[in-house]
Amino acid sequence: MLKVLVWNEFRHEKEMENVREIYPEGIHKAIADFLSCEDIQVKTADLSKEECGLTKEALEQTDVLIWWGHAYHHEVPDEIAARVRDAVLEGMGAIFLHSAHHSKPFKLLMGTSCNLSWREDGDKERIWICKPSHPIVQGVGRYLELPHEETYAEPFDIPEPDQTIMIGSYEGSEVFRSGCCFYRGNGKIFYFQPGHETFPTFYEPAVQTIIRNAVYWAAPTYRRKLECPHIEKIQENSI
Amino acid sequence: MLKVLVWNEFRHEKEMENVREIYPEGIHKAIADFLSCEDIQVKTADLSKEECGLTKEALEQTDVLIWWGHAYHHEVPDEIAARVRDAVLEGMGAIFLHSAHHSKPFKLLMGTSCNLSWREDGDKERIWICKPSHPIVQGVGRYLELPHEETYAEPFDIPEPDQTIMIGSYEGSEVFRSGCCFYRGNGKIFYFQPGHETFPTFYEPAVQTIIRNAVYWAAPTYRRKLECPHIEKIQENSI
Amino acid sequence: MLKVLVWNEFRHEKEMENVREIYPEGIHKAIADFLSCEDIQVKTADLSKEECGLTKEALEQTDVLIWWGHAYHHEVPDEIAARVRDAVLEGMGAIFLHSAHHSKPFKLLMGTSCNLSWREDGDKERIWICKPSHPIVQGVGRYLELPHEETYAEPFDIPEPDQTIMIGSYEGSEVFRSGCCFYRGNGKIFYFQPGHETFPTFYEPAVQTIIRNAVYWAAPTYRRKLECPHIEKIQENSI
Amino acid sequence: MLKVLVWNEFRHEKEMENVREIYPEGIHKAIADFLSCEDIQVKTADLSKEECGLTKEALEQTDVLIWWGHAYHHEVPDEIAARVRDAVLEGMGAIFLHSAHHSKPFKLLMGTSCNLSWREDGDKERIWICKPSHPIVQGVGRYLELPHEETYAEPFDIPEPDQTIMIGSYEGSEVFRSGCCFYRGNGKIFYFQPGHETFPTFYEPAVQTIIRNAVYWAAPTYRRKLECPHIEKIQENSI
Numbered sequence: 035m036l037k038v039l040v041w042n043e044f045r046h047e048k049e050m051e052n053v054r055e056i057y058p059e060g061i062h063k064a065i066a067d068f069l070s071c072e073d074i075q076v077k078t079a080d081l082s083k084e085e086c087g088l089t090k091e092a093l094e095q096t097d098v099l100i101w102w103g104h105a106y107h108h109e110v111p112d113e114i115a116a117r118v119r120d121a122v123l124e125g126m127g128a129i130f131l132h133s134a135h136h137s138k139p140f141k142l143l144m145g146t147s148c149n150l151s152w153r154e155d156g157d158k159e160r161i162w163i164c165k166p167s168h169p170i171v172q173g174v175g176r177y178l179e180l181p182h183e184e185t186y187a188e189p190f191d192i193p194e195p196d197q198t199i200m201i202g203s204y205e206g207s208e209v210f211r212s213g214c215c216f217y218r219g220n221g222k223i224f225y226f227q228p229g230h231e232t233f234p235t236f237y238e239p240a241v242q243t244i245i246r247n248a249v250y251w252a253a254p255t256y257r258r259k260l261e262c263p264h265i266e267k268i269q270e271n272s273i
Numbered sequence: 274m275l276k277v278l279v280w281n282e283f284r285h286e287k288e289m290e291n292v293r294e295i296y297p298e299g300i301h302k303a304i305a306d307f308l309s310c311e312d313i314q315v316k317t318a319d320l321s322k323e324e325c326g327l328t329k330e331a332l333e334q335t336d337v338l339i340w341w342g343h344a345y346h347h348e349v350p351d352e353i354a355a356r357v358r359d360a361v362l363e364g365m366g367a368i369f370l371h372s373a374h375h376s377k378p379f380k381l382l383m384g385t386s387c388n389l390s391w392r393e394d395g396d397k398e399r400i401w402i403c404k405p406s407h408p409i410v411q412g413v414g415r416y417l418e419l420p421h422e423e424t425y426a427e428p429f430d431i432p433e434p435d436q437t438i439m440i441g442s443y444e445g446s447e448v449f450r451s452g453c454c455f456y457r458g459n460g461k462i463f464y465f466q467p468g469h470e471t472f473p474t475f476y477e478p479a480v481q482t483i484i485r486n487a488v489y490w491a492a493p494t495y496r497r498k499l500e501c502p503h504i505e506k507i508q509e510n511s512i
Numbered sequence: 513m514l515k516v517l518v519w520n521e522f523r524h525e526k527e528m529e530n531v532r533e534i535y536p537e538g539i540h541k542a543i544a545d546f547l548s549c550e551d552i553q554v555k556t557a558d559l560s561k562e563e564c565g566l567t568k569e570a571l572e573q574t575d576v577l578i579w580w581g582h583a584y585h586h587e588v589p590d591e592i593a594a595r596v597r598d599a600v601l602e603g604m605g606a607i608f609l610h611s612a613h614h615s616k617p618f619k620l621l622m623g624t625s626c627n628l629s630w631r632e633d634g635d636k637e638r639i640w641i642c643k644p645s646h647p648i649v650q651g652v653g654r655y656l657e658l659p660h661e662e663t664y665a666e667p668f669d670i671p672e673p674d675q676t677i678m679i680g681s682y683e684g685s686e687v688f689r690s691g692c693c694f695y696r697g698n699g700k701i702f703y704f705q706p707g708h709e710t711f712p713t714f715y716e717p718a719v720q721t722i723i724r725n726a727v728y729w730a731a732p733t734y735r736r737k738l739e740c741p742h743i744e745k746i747q748e749n750s751i
Numbered sequence: 752m753l754k755v756l757v758w759n760e761f762r763h764e765k766e767m768e769n770v771r772e773i774y775p776e777g778i779h780k781a782i783a784d785f786l787s788c789e790d791i792q793v794k795t796a797d798l799s800k801e802e803c804g805l806t807k808e809a810l811e812q813t814d815v816l817i818w819w820g821h822a823y824h825h826e827v828p829d830e831i832a833a834r835v836r837d838a839v840l841e842g843m844g845a846i847f848l849h850s851a852h853h854s855k856p857f858k859l860l861m862g863t864s865c866n867l868s869w870r871e872d873g874d875k876e877r878i879w880i881c882k883p884s885h886p887i888v889q890g891v892g893r894y895l896e897l898p899h900e901e902t903y904a905e906p907f908d909i910p911e912p913d914q915t916i917m918i919g920s921y922e923g924s925e926v927f928r929s930g931c932c933f934y935r936g937n938g939k940i941f942y943f944q945p946g947h948e949t950f951p952t953f954y955e956p957a958v959q960t961i962i963r964n965a966v967y968w969a970a971p972t973y974r975r976k977l978e979c980p981h982i983e984k985i986q987e988n989s990i
Contacts, residue, residue, distance in 0.1 A: 123864055123908070125645060136979075145862040146936050147840055149979035157984075160446045160746075164427045167603060167698035167734040185984075188403045188440060191840070191936055191977040193862075193910060196674070197695070201427060201440060201448040206984040207399045209440040209448050217675070219863050219908055220645035256645040260908040262853075262866035267874075267902075267923040268638075362625055362669070364884060375740075384623040385697050386601055388740035396745075399985075406842060406937035406973040424745075430601070430697055430738040432671060435913070436934070445745040456914070458624050458669055459884035495884040499669040501614075501627035506635075506663075506684040507877075638924045642905045666881045666918060679905060679918060679926040685877045687918040687926050 044080035098127035123219030127252025132229035151187040178240035184230035283319035337366035362458030366491025371468030390426040396444040417479035423469035522558035576605035601697030605730025610707030635683040656718035662708035761797035815844035840936030844969025849946030868904040874922040895957035901947035
């Protein structure tokens with residue numbers, strides 16, 4: 035049984051009528067709904083909770099953390115962002131969705147600005163599969179299509195991904211590395227670009243398939259802090 | 274003074290009126306023309322020459338080899354393809370243009386099929402810069418635009434590039450990793466997607482800028498065969 | 513049930529008394545013995561078989577190919593080496609052991625000379641784990657120790673590995689990237705340095721653990737030739 | 752003229768007799784001395800200076816920053832560490848020496864713990880060259896030897912380097928990725944392991960050669976903040 039924690043700012047849904055109509059109980063709830071199954075137990079947390087719902091205990095009991103955030107990244111305290119980073123380095127999987135490219139934990143893990151170019155014209159997007167054998171894109175076909183998405187465009191200031199598995203394009207011809215895998219410490223990280231709050235992206239079957247696949251891919255097989263131990267010289271006769 | 278050898282199949286230009294009109298003296302000549310300058314000495318070679326013009330001596334005197342080929346890859350003898358690969362591994366730079374993705378030397382260096390999806394509808398292409406600080410894309414801006422190009426689309430079966438510096442998109446929304454850098458042995462390799470024979474791509478200033486930049490980037494600072502030497506155990510008192 | 517094919521030159525064991533004493537039925541048989549279990553079905557093949565035992569059918573029925581070769585690489589016909597490469601690109605896993613760094617299929621897949629420095633003084637080797645969370649090194653500890661091994665030393669002329677998971681050192685202080693993972697096409701490749709024919713390396717429990725782990729790691733979840741299809745432009749109204 | 756800023760904690764030299772004997776004016780001064788030449792202008796800074804000598808202006812006038820720190824990483828304020836990181840992302844080169852693996856700017860740029868195993872027995876170290884054609888190792892030979900160094904051992908918790916160019920080994924057989932290159936944002940980063948304060952490592956000619964080479968390698972050709980701009984859809988008739 036995989037334990038997933040879906041974290042969401044959960045502000046736009048409360049403040050903006052057009053977002054609430056799409057996600058009346060929040061983006062986290064929509065994600066939890068399609069993920070929950072016999073094999074996956076899903077919990078949720080958001081900014082309004084104490085310690086953002088990201089206590090040490092909550093993270094220890096999480097195999098894969100899914101993160102959606104947009105306009106309130108700065109309200110996540112630095113120490114909680116560092117705690118999330120440390121949990122990933124110990125082995126917890128992490129999936130960062132859409133504007134979580136600017137979330138504190140993602141930026142800490144990448145070490146770069148994670149800046150990109152953007153516009154909000156509701157373009158149709160096609161996301162093309164570059165690595166058809168990667169476990170995250172199984173069941174998707176050559177591409178997935180989203181009737182409307184916010185446009186995210188290169189240059190995307192990230193380290194060269196360990197694997198670039200999807201590239202999106204928009205009506206305006208912009209391109210973006212929409213699906214990227216990173217290994218950091220003992221953890222696996224997946225960045226996935228779709229998911230603007232004003233479009234029903236998380237109801238798209240192909241998006242759901244990819245996020246579900248990514249949960250299995252990111253699940254830890256090993257979880258331990260990489261320490262900085264003082265070691266002893268191996269004595270030859272100890273062999 | 275950098276020594277560049279531009280290799281071209283030089284068949285379409287002879288056999289097809291519409292190609293000859295664009296490149297009356299051959300694609301290699303068009304490339305040689307814009308590259309030649311005080312700092313760069315350019316020679317050319319093609320399939321019709323003895324040993325394809327790729328003798329051991331010719332390669333030894335080449336700093337950077339530029340390769341255009343399309344329909345007659347199979348006419349390059351295996352041993353000459355292997356000789357080119359070996360020269361790259363020793364340190365010669367190599368730039369593979371457009372359909373040279375299926376040339377024997379490129380496939381040998383990649384180790385993969387280098388297959389891709391394609392269609393020939395003369396779409397407009399925009400090639401977006403992912404790494405604005407990379408020396409190859411200096412002077413280009415956010416993107417370059419080609420009024421008509423053959424469409425090359427993902428999945429492109431190459432090893433994960435050491436650096437992905439450009440991604441192209443087409444009117445049909447397809448995407449392609451149009452500018453990729455690889456380090457192999459002591460050599461540097463740049464694959465650049467534009468350059469279909471029926472379009473005047475090599476007269477585009479931005480394409481010329483990129484190829485010229487790539488010549489400087491790929492130039493060897495070191496050229497030596499990586500051998501497989503038997504070594505002696507270092508004696509402690511030899512230190 | 514994973515299907516493994518262990519390929520061995522199987523010459524040293526016939527020609528050299530000191531090798532035969534260690535591996536009386538061949539290195540392939542020693543590997544098959546420790547791998548065989550309820551989950552893994554093992555077959556073997558060698559140079560003496562028709563088509564080296566590497567027929568199209570044999571490869572199609574293989575999930576993971578393990579390769580040991582040393583002095584007779586050249587006796588494997590080029591077309592069979594290319595067939596093995598193609599099977600890997602389609603998704604078959606491949607584990608190359610010790611002197612298989614110079615086998616034709618490995619060199620074809622890497623695209624480089626795969627040269628290295630070497631000496632044969634029977635040094636003790638310690639192989640240190642760089643990525644303790646990688647599935648291939650589970651159950652091994654900080655390092656494994658081999659009382660005697662042939663020394664393989666840097667520079668090792670390979671493309672930058674997708675993951676460097678082990679580095680070996682020898683009594684003479686040389687170092688070598690002893691465990692390297694590569695993704696090529698749809699296939700996974702693991703190179704593992706130990707296994708000189710005159711030492712009983714394949715009876716070492718830690719070596720067996722690593723090879724067994726690597727079989728599971730390299731097993732394909734997907735197997736399909738990456739073609740080079742002509743595609744049609746997606747019509748907007750087809751969406 | 753390249754502008755280098757050498758930053759040093761400059762505490763051990765003041766507090767410990769045995770360090771002061773080796774570096775009477777500080778490690779930074781020893782590095783400045785061998786780097787200074789017609790092509791390279793060197794300045795120094797340390798913890799005792801206002802803002803650690805790392806004001807915005809100082810960084811803007813620096814092409815390559817060299818960093819040595821050990822026991823007082825925590826005294827560098829977070830905002831200054833972030834300022835250094837940002838300067839690197841904009842294009843400033845950075846060379847982190849020895850125990851700077853735990854400096855705040857290096858950890859911020861890597862995103863990982865940068866932990867490693869260590870012991871302080873004054874072992875002899877040999878550092879082996881893995882990429883003999885890399886500009887940083889020109890003039891060094893097969894390896895460099897240090898009579899005494901602190902032992903740094905794998906696992907080293909860093910992202911997979913863009914290029915692993917040196918691996919060190921010690922009398923105790925431990926190994927370490929001693930020379931690693933990373934590209935982050937518009938900047939180039941080199942981590943180099945030697946340089947413990949109680950040994951005269953920075954007087955070794957080969958160490959000096961490598962650091963000098965690294966200055967040239969890391970020098971920016973481009974320096975600009977990668978922003979996160981709102982963009983406009985390209986109008987077709989604007990082409």
